[in-house]
Amino acid sequence: MRIFLFLLSLFCLLPSSYAAGISTENLRAIPVLHEGRVKPLESMARAVKKKLRSNDSQAMRWFTITLFDPAAAEQIPVFKIRNPDVANMLELPEQDEKLYSFQTLSAAIIAKSDILESIVVTPQDEWTKAQIALIDLSDNISLYKDILSSLTLFLPLNIDNEEASKAQSFVELTSQIPKIKTRVQDTLNKKGEQIDLYSEAEQRDLQVAFSLDLMAKGGERSSFLRILPTSNAEMKSPWAVFLAKQDEAYADIFEHLQTLTYAYHMQDFVSFNIAARELEQSLLQAQNNDFKQGALEAELFYNALSPFKIAFFLYAIAMILLVSGYMMPRLKPTFMVFTLLTLGACVQAIGLSLRMYILERPPVSTLYESIMFVGLIASIAMLVAFIKDRQLFWLYLTAGLGMALQLVGFSHDTSGDNLMMLSAVLNTNFWLATHVICITAAYAFCLIAAALAHFTLILPFDRDLNAKLKVLAIISLLLATTGTVLGGIWADQSWGRFWGWDPKENGALLICLWLIWVLHGPLSGMMSRRAFQAGLAYTGVIVALSWFGVNLLSVGLHSYGFTNSAATILALFVGGESILIGALWVRARKVSP
Amino acid sequence: MHLNFKTFSNALCAPRILHYVLPIIMLFLLIGTIAQKYIGLYAATHIFFSNWIIWAGWLPLPGLPVFLALMALNLSCKLIFKSPWKREQAGIIITHIAVLLLLVGGLLTALFSTESYLDFAEGEVTSQISDYHARELTVLDESAKPQYVIAFNDIADQDKIPLINAPFTIEVLERCGNCEITRRSDGNERFIGMAKNMSLKPKPPERENERNMAGLTLKINIDGEEQIHTVLEDIPILPKFEAGGKRYSLALTKLKRTLPFKVELIDFTREEHPGTDMAKAYSSHVRIIDGVSSWESVISMNEPLRYKGYTLFQSSFISTPDGDVSVLAVVWNVGRAFPYISGLVMCLGIIVHLIVRRKKA
Numbered sequence A: 001m002r003i004f005l006f007l008l009s010l011f012c013l014l015p016s017s018y019a020a021g022i023s024t025e026n027l028r029a030i031p032v033l034h035e036g037r038v039k040p041l042e043s044m045a046r047a048v049k050k051k052l053r054s055n056d057s058q059a060m061r062w063f064t065i066t067l068f069d070p071a072a073a074e075q076i077p078v079f080k081i082r083n084p085d086v087a088n089m090l091e092l093p094e095q096d097e098k099l100y101s102f103q104t105l106s107a108a109i110i111a112k113s114d115i116l117e118s119i120v121v122t123p124q125d126e127w128t129k130a131q132i133a134l135i136d137l138s139d140n141i142s143l144y145k146d147i148l149s150s151l152t153l154f155l156p157l158n159i160d161n162e163e164a165s166k167a168q169s170f171v172e173l174t175s176q177i178p179k180i181k182t183r184v185q186d187t188l189n190k191k192g193e194q195i196d197l198y199s200e201a202e203q204r205d206l207q208v209a210f211s212l213d214l215m216a217k218g219g220e221r222s223s224f225l226r227i228l229p230t231s232n233a234e235m236k237s238p239w240a241v242f243l244a245k246q247d248e249a250y251a252d253i254f255e256h257l258q259t260l261t262y263a264y265h266m267q268d269f270v271s272f273n274i275a276a277r278e279l280e281q282s283l284l285q286a287q288n289n290d291f292k293q294g295a296l297e298a299e300l301f302y303n304a305l306s307p308f309k310i311a312f313f314l315y316a317i318a319m320i321l322l323v324s325g326y327m328m329p330r331l332k333p334t335f336m337v338f339t340l341l342t343l344g345a346c347v348q349a350i351g352l353s354l355r356m357y358i359l360e361r362p363p364v365s366t367l368y369e370s371i372m373f374v375g376l377i378a379s380i381a382m383l384v385a386f387i388k389d390r391q392l393f394w395l396y397l398t399a400g401l402g403m404a405l406q407l408v409g410f411s412h413d414t415s416g417d418n419l420m421m422l423s424a425v426l427n428t429n430f431w432l433a434t435h436v437i438c439i440t441a442a443y444a445f446c447l448i449a450a451a452l453a454h455f456t457l458i459l460p461f462d463r464d465l466n467a468k469l470k471v472l473a474i475i476s477l478l479l480a481t482t483g484t485v486l487g488g489i490w491a492d493q494s495w496g497r498f499w500g501w502d503p504k505e506n507g508a509l510l511i512c513l514w515l516i517w518v519l520h521g522p523l524s525g526m527m528s529r530r531a532f533q534a535g536l537a538y539t540g541v542i543v544a545l546s547w548f549g550v551n552l553l554s555v556g557l558h559s560y561g562f563t564n565s566a567a568t569i570l571a572l573f574v575g576g577e578s579i580l581i582g583a584l585w586v587r588a589r590k591v592s593p
Numbered sequence B: 001m002h003l004n005f006k007t008f009s010n011a012l013c014a015p016r017i018l019h020y021v022l023p024i025i026m027l028f029l030l031i032g033t034i035a036q037k038y039i040g041l042y043a044a045t046h047i048f049f050s051n052w053i054i055w056a057g058w059l060p061l062p063g064l065p066v067f068l069a070l071m072a073l074n075l076s077c078k079l080i081f082k083s084p085w086k087r088e089q090a091g092i093i094i095t096h097i098a099v100l101l102l103l104v105g106g107l108l109t110a111l112f113s114t115e116s117y118l119d120f121a122e123g124e125v126t127s128q129i130s131d132y133h134a135r136e137l138t139v140l141d142e143s144a145k146p147q148y149v150i151a152f153n154d155i156a157d158q159d160k161i162p163l164i165n166a167p168f169t170i171e172v173l174e175r176c177g178n179c180e181i182t183r184r185s186d187g188n189e190r191f192i193g194m195a196k197n198m199s200l201k202p203k204p205p206e207r208e209n210e211r212n213m214a215g216l217t218l219k220i221n222i223d224g225e226e227q228i229h230t231v232l233e234d235i236p237i238l239p240k241f242e243a244g245g246k247r248y249s250l251a252l253t254k255l256k257r258t259l260p261f262k263v264e265l266i267d268f269t270r271e272e273h274p275g276t277d278m279a280k281a282y283s284s285h286v287r288i289i290d291g292v293s294s295w296e297s298v299i300s301m302n303e304p305l306r307y308k309g310y311t312l313f314q315s316s317f318i319s320t321p322d323g324d325v326s327v328l329a330v331v332w333n334v335g336r337a338f339p340y341i342s343g344l345v346m347c348l349g350i351i352v353h354l355i356v357r358r359k360k361a
Helices: A001-009 A042-049 A058-066 A084-089 A102-111 A113-120 A129-148 A170-191 A200-220 A238-242 A247-265 A271-285 A293-305 A307-327 A334-359 A365-389 A393-411 A429-458 A467-494 A503-524 A527-537 A539-546 A549-553 A566-591 B002-013 B015-050 B064-082 B089-113 B337-360
Strands: A031-034 A037-040 A077-080 A097-101 B053-056 B059-062 B114-121 B125-140 B146-151 B169-176 B177-182 B198-202 B215-222 B223-234 B240-243 B246-272 B277-289 B293-300 B304-309 B308-318 B323-332
Touching: A001 A129, A001 B114, A031 A042, A037 A042, A037 A293, A042 A058, A042 A293, A058 A129, A058 B125, A077 A102, A077 A129, A084 A129, A097 A102, A102 A113, A102 A129, A102 A393, A113 A129, A170 A200, A170 A247, A200 A238, A200 A539, A238 A247, A247 A271, A293 A307, A293 A334, A307 A334, A307 A393, A334 A365, A334 A393, A365 A393, A365 A429, A393 A429, A393 B114, A429 A467, A429 A503, A429 A527, A429 A539, A429 A566, A467 A503, A467 A527, A467 B198, A467 B246, A467 B337, A503 A527, A503 A539, A503 A549, A503 B002, A503 B015, A527 B337, A539 A566, A549 A566, A549 B015, B002 B064, B015 B064, B064 B089, B114 B304, B114 B308, B169 B198, B215 B240, B215 B246, B223 B246, B246 B323, B277 B308
Parallel strands: none
Antiparallel strands: A031 A037, A077 A097, B053 B059, B114 B125, B114 B323, B125 B146, B125 B246, B169 B215, B177 B198, B215 B223, B240 B246, B246 B277, B277 B293, B304 B308, B308 B323
């Protein structure tokens, strides 16, 4: 780490800083292999920035500085430390928004390396939350160190070299290295290891040889920026290619990278933008047959559109209009609200379609995707219901549920890339398109039923909505049962057993049993009309437990979507809903049994 | 008598049984699921989902199967005695029949299915499969043929193992399902091999049953001469002794079963997502050898091979210095078809019910 910090100082004194005129437009479209798939550089920048626990705003700008000016980048506060115990362990000063720079953190981690060593030797399942966060932070520091070295091959070095009239990069100095090393060896032979006896030029040679040697060693670990295509699905980083002596095959790309870094440091944004475009073109041309440029462009469009954020705002505006219309009846915003909600659902559908196109799989493979998919299904179903019976409450429910689900989705998109590759067992489009779609559609109908049941309990309607609630409950049961059985068949195909009492399986069964219980309650005379409504309102809690709760256990074969942070929120939701539904039920029984 | 039967059948048909039983089943599901975090899937399944009786200290409580059986009985009675067999009720009746089918399938699976695994390297041919959980002690002769096989679960601490016509007797001194090995301080000339220095102490089971290491310390009496041996699960060095002029060895392994055919691993391939160590796909190219006929097949994730009632799945793989070892899950399940049929019938029933309901409305 100390050596790395020393190396960064080699780039320190050169004129640099992010120039406002530099455009990242071409840079963002560069294809890069990251976490198992080829994506635009911009997506990787966003994913990395989120991984460091910061948000993904201005990600490309920050990543450009990271690549082209590592000495400046190490001072940018980008690491967010949410756990105060971690800040205390590292004795960090208090910072605005709990953001710290690489420089501060790497120095703190060096100073407190004994704490890390003591954590590593204890069994992992005994780690406290703070210890997990500290190890995570340490991993992120290592990751960022790797990223900072990505283009050090091409960066102009702060080395006073007698053979160069201007600052030179490692690549350019390569041809001179043997000469410099010979001179250093001669000096060593003549004057021994006593540096005081060396002339100024000899000391300079020694410093250059030492620095270049260290840089090459650092480069050996620099494998993050995989932008150079190979004949197979793999892609390589510039350092990997250079150290494998394969750089001749990428001569034009290396030249573009060199021009780019010089242009950046000279703040010559015209040359920078031209070189970035040429680099992008060269890299696109060099891709092999498996490369799908359409998917890359779709992802850039997806990033620029941020469809789920737009959908959230549309739902929010619709809700504001609805509330305004309720308070000022002469406003009559129904048509406008319906249009906004339809637009929201369309944007969501576009977002999910783009994800399907990019990843070539159904849009329900991760927790984040399932939330967005449930939101879309719920919105479409409720808008169709509104078209059918023109009841205003459907619009309230669409806006409310739409907003709530988007917010839950955003809370599950805080770390890394949300366009993830799948493990082998999940990597099957048939079962994702049948079982998972069915189960998530069941979640959507359960949530609609629960929301409508809340609505029924809150407002003592003249009309009885029980018939609608029953139909919703039966549709939910149909989808949940079909989804659960299909899941069992998938498990039978994959693991050799229909049922294994895995938490996710139990969660799905819980929803089925709950719906059966609630539906049979009134038939057996054991549940009043209001109890049935309260039971159905509580389906939301059962869905939350099944959908998110089982992930908190971190056990089972469904090894996706595990999360440690949502326990408190889920507990608050369950507790809050229990009290709310209980109170509403008691009140509704009094008003209209 | 007639009245009593009617009262009894009415009581069994009562929908209120379902009303009370379902929350109990849901409670079992909830507790059993949460328990998996602390005691692992295997133990939680055993305690909360498979056992007919749960012991709360000294108090026996009915287990989940009891309530499932009660639900099945309630549903059967309802179908036979109370269901109005009318067209309007068709959806409900079909759905209820499907639920019964599912429960019957579950019962058959619980009673008769076996789950085993087969791990082999490229070029290896085998018909031997191992149970995931059950273990057995085997006494092998000089040619490594099993002479006596005793289920580990039937072996109790300080017990004598009954062996028919054996020139030796075996007494159990130490037994543990998951052993902690400590240094033996009281070793003498009777202790042979590992037993000289090792003592076995039971320790709490691991969350994953496969990680438990079972072990036994056995006293073998040969014509009045005593030898004490330690045998540990899956340790390749087997304790040996001589009795009646023959050499024997002891092995503690996962319960072995023999397939009615042989399987040869021709090639194992795995593919990873580029630039990561995350598996994208893996598959085993195998040859099935059944008597004089043989043929090749590929088993991959979600694409099993079915033959003679057995289903072979690509389960996982083990990386070794000599190359990858493919692990196949091998399942025998007589109730396999039930979920497929009942699932289909159930969906059909609910759809019919929705259609009938809509027409009525």
